[in-house]
Amino acid sequence: MAFRTGELAKLSGVNKETIRYYERIGILHDPPRNESGYRVYPESTLQRLTFIRKAQELGFTLQEVDQLLGVVDQDDERCQNMADFTAEKIIEIERKISNLVRMKKILEDLNERCEENDDLFTCPVIERLTEE
Numbered sequence: 001m002a003f004r005t006g007e008l009a010k011l012s013g014v015n016k017e018t019i020r021y022y023e024r025i026g027i028l029h030d031p032p033r034n035e036s037g038y039r040v041y042p043e044s045t046l047q048r049l050t051f052i053r054k055a056q057e058l059g060f061t062l063q064e065v066d067q068l069l070g071v072v073d074q075d076d077e078r079c080q081n082m083a084d085f086t087a088e089k090i091i092e093i094e095r096k097i098s099n100l101v102r103m104k105k106i107l108e109d110l111n112e113r114c115e116e117n118d119d120l121f122t123c124p125v126i127e128r129l130t131e132e
Contacts, residue, residue: 004038005038019049051072
């Protein structure tokens, strides 16, 4: 099955301009064109776009997605140092989790202070944020 750009965009949930951008930066292969000059994408492009979109939803940057696609494409150059890549990503995620836990505790504390405060013009959230 083959898709034109609009069909591919609709099926993948990715904007047409984004598809073209991905082609320009090389994470999507240039598609063949039909006799009329329209791009015609194979089903593998839909699968690739789905992979890219899901990877971005998980917080991977386009550069990281490109590196992951090196594994998909079995590209030795992009596959190098995959162990280092995953170890660095784990550290980054752990750092984010730690920051989110800290932020949650601060917000819970501020929320409790808001409930205790009856003064409309005194806000413990604003006071706390301006202190630091």
